[in-house]
Amino acid sequence: MNTEPGTGNSATADDGDELDPAQAAAILAQATRQAKREFDHPAPWRLVVIAFVVLLAYGAIWLSVRGQHPYGGPSAWAMVVTFALIAVLIAVSVSSARRATSGITGPSVRQRRTVAAAIVVVYIAVYVFAGALKHLGVSPGIVSGVYPAVGLLIIVGAAGAGLAAAKENWLDLGTALAIVGAGAICAYAGPVGVWLATGISLFVIVSARAGVLAWRHRA
C-alpha cells in the first residue's frame, strides 16, 4: 500500500531523525508532483483525446466545405458529426474536472464554476452576434466560415488570457495567447482553409499543453 520510506502505519517510527536533507528534498519534490498530477485537469492523456476530437470536428467541417463554389457553409452531416464530437469533448472535460476536484472545497471551486458560467454566456453571445451578421447580409464566407471558425476562439481565448494573467497562471496564459494568435493568423486562410488551419493549430496547441503537463508530472 505504501512505498514511501517512513510513511508506514506506525506514526512513532516516522520522525525525521533518520531523514537526510537530500531524501527530504526528494520526498518534497515527489509529493508536490504527485499532488499536481492529482489536482491538475484535464490530465495530459485527456488533453490528447481533446486534441484529436477538436481535429476531427474541424476536419469534418473542412471536408464538407472544400470544393464549394460559392461558399455555402458546413453541410448538415458535418454539423451532426461536430455536435456529437462536442458532446464527447464536454463529457471528457466534465469527468476530468470532477475527478480532479473531488474532495476539494473553497474559493477556487466557486471561482471555477463562475468562470464556466461566464464562458457559456460568451459562447451564446458569439453565436447571437453571428446571427446579427447574417441578418445584416454579411457574406456566408464570413458568417458560416471565418467567424465561427476563429471568432469564437479569439473572443473566448482573450477572456481566458485575462483570467490567467490575473491569476499569474503562465501555462494557461500561454495556451490562451497561442489560441488567440493562431485564430488571428488562420483567419487569412479564407472560409474553406480556415477550418483545416484552425483544426491543425488547435491540435498542436492542445498537444503541446499536454506535453508540458506530462513533463511537469514526470515521476
Added chain:
Amino acid sequence: MHSEPLDPVIHAPARLRIVATLATLPDGDELSFTRLQEILALTPGNLITHLRKLEDAGYVSTEKTGNGTAGKTTVALTSEGRKALDGYTRALRGLLDGL
C-alpha cells in the same frame, strides 16, 4: 556557513508529504480527509496522528461537518503552515547548497 534549522514538525516523511500536498491547493481551499488519505496512501490512524501534530503546531486546520456516516472532515494548510513550508524549503536549499 550558517543554515536555518529544519522545522522538526515538517521534517518527517509523512508530514512533509501532507504539507506539500496541501500546499499545491490554492490559498483558502480545503481537502477532504478521505481524498488526502487516498492520495498519500496512509491508514486513517496514521494520517490522524500526523495531522494532530501539524494542527498542534498551527500548520493545518481541520473542520468536521455532520455526524456519523454522513460526517465529513476537511483539512487545509493555514497561512502559518504555508510560511513554515517556505522556511523549510529555504533551509533545505541552504543545507543542500552547503554540501
